[in-house]
Amino acid sequence: MMKLSLGPIQYFWEREHVLDFYQQAADSPAEIIYLGEVICSKRRLVKFEDWLAIGNELKQSGKEVILSSLTLLEAASEMSSLKKLCANDSFMVEANDISAVQLLSSAGKSFVTGPSFNIYNGRSLQLLAGKGLKRWVLPVELGLDTLKDLQGLRPDGVETEVFALGRLPLAYSARCYTARSHNLPKDDCQFKCIDYPDGRMLETQEKQEFLVLNGIQTQSALTHQVLDQVPELAGLGVDVLRISPQNHGTMEILNIFNKSINNNTIDNLGEELLEFIPNGVCNGYLVEKAGMDYGTRQTA
DSSP, X not given: OOEEEEOOOOSOOOHHHHHHHHHHHTTSSOSEEEESOOSOTTOOSSOHHHHHHHHHHHHHTTOEEEEEOOSSOOSHHHHHHHHHHHTOSSSEEEEOSHHHHHHHHHTTOOEEEOTTSOOOSHHHXXXXXXXXXXXXXXXXXXXXXXXXXXXXXXXXXXXXXXXEEEEEEEEEOSSOHHHHHTTOOGGGOTTGXXXXXXXXXXXXXXXXXXXXXXXXXXXXXXXXXXXXXXXXXXXXXXXXXXXXXXXXXXXHHHHHHHHHHHHTOOTTHHHHHHTTOTTOEEOTTTTTSOTTOOSOOOOO
């Protein structure tokens, strides 16, 4: 049976909010929980030692804990922090950058690759498996047909995880777009991200909600969700469905997906899910359509 995971928090939240969130997560249906800062190293309200403490508490609650690395490294200090993360002997690491893979592989440690890691073919899976890959997350821009092909090429002992709900992580840049939207330089951002616990919405000139700014990350305005595809994903042998944290409703969303997995049904759950998604849903990439679309798979 598929498991549920809770991905790393992508936004900048107040420290107490983070601590309270993981207290709730300890009692959630998520069997796997990813911890750590994946967007910006300036977000330091929760420090490395805090993540370890949170992880130990979650482990005592029976959770599998993974520490996630930064997605884009830009400074020597960030590489130093990455080395410290990869040297920890308490938890497996989610590598979101190839430098993390090099460090972990050299140390003989197993790892997970996150949704930003470009795995598009069987050769990549085979190469990474030889370096210690234990679970990979399907890149969010790939669809079910590609997933089916890759599942047939997946090495033994490697699990597959699918980004099941959350705003799509589309791009990362050396620029901080949230700071720029306030006419602030990145080096003096005044931590404006903390004012937007679900990111800052960006509209087109026609007032259509289009993208979300989250520091150096650009996300989709719509929330990607795969509830309708859960039976098909199970049939393809997917091991884990990832729920990406949002400011409100994450635990309720986990419960809805848990019902879908355990009852092997999606009846009425889609409408229940919409109550916790603020700006509408999409799943286009997964069903071989434009990313902003929502629907079923196109058939020949």
